Amino acid sequence: ILNVEQSPQSLHVQEGDSTNFTCSFPSSNFYALHWYRWETAKSPEALFVMTLNGDEKKKGRISATLNTKEGYSYLYIKGSQPEDSATYLCASDSSGYNKLIFGAGTRLAVHP
C-alpha cells in the first residue's frame, strides 16, 4: 500500500495571506496526482489532476506544481479568503486504473 503524506495537518491564516501545502507520494510507478477541495458537510471536489513532471496548474488564486522525480506536489493559495477554508486532499495514482490513494489532508482555516 502506498503512503501519501500531506503537511501541515492544519493551518490557520489571516485573510489576505498567501499559503502553501505539501503532498509527498511514492515516485515509482507514477501515473497522476490529484488535488481536491473538501468543504465541511459537502463532498470533495476536484481542483487539479496532474500527470507530467514539472506540470503547473492554475485555477483563480489557487495553483499547483508537480515534481514526479522526487515525489512531491505543492498547492498554493494567493491572497487567502474566508471562503477558501476547507480541507485540501491530494491523491496519488500509481496504478493507472483507478486505485487512487489519498493523503490525510490539510485543514485550512482563513480568519477575517
Add this chain to the structure above:
Amino acid sequence: NAGVTQTPKFQVLKTGQSMTLQCAQDMNHEYMSWYRQDPGMGLRLIHYSVGAGITDQGEVPNGYNVSRSTTEDFPLRLLSAAPSQTSVYFCASRTRGTNEKLFFGSGTQLSVL
C-alpha cells in the same frame, strides 16, 4: 444530470446486522470506487472497479463486499456490521484515463452500535 447518487444518507445498525450501501452514476463512467472517511485519516479506499464485472480490493477491504453487474451501479455490502465500521462512506466515479478527475457522491453516514 444527477451525477453520483448514494443511498441512504444516514443509517444506524446493530452489531452483526447486514446492509447494502447503494451507489449509482448516470455519467457512463467506467471507473467507480468506495472510500471511507474517518477523523484524521482522510479517505481510505475500500474497493474499486474499472468496469462491469471487474472489481479489486483497496486499502481496507476487510468486512466489505462489492459487485459491479452494470456500468451504473456499484453497491457496497457489509455482511456483519462491526462498531469499527462506523464511518462516513463516499462513492466516487470517473471516466477512464489517467488525467480524469473523480466525482463524489454526497456520502452515507453509518453508525454501528
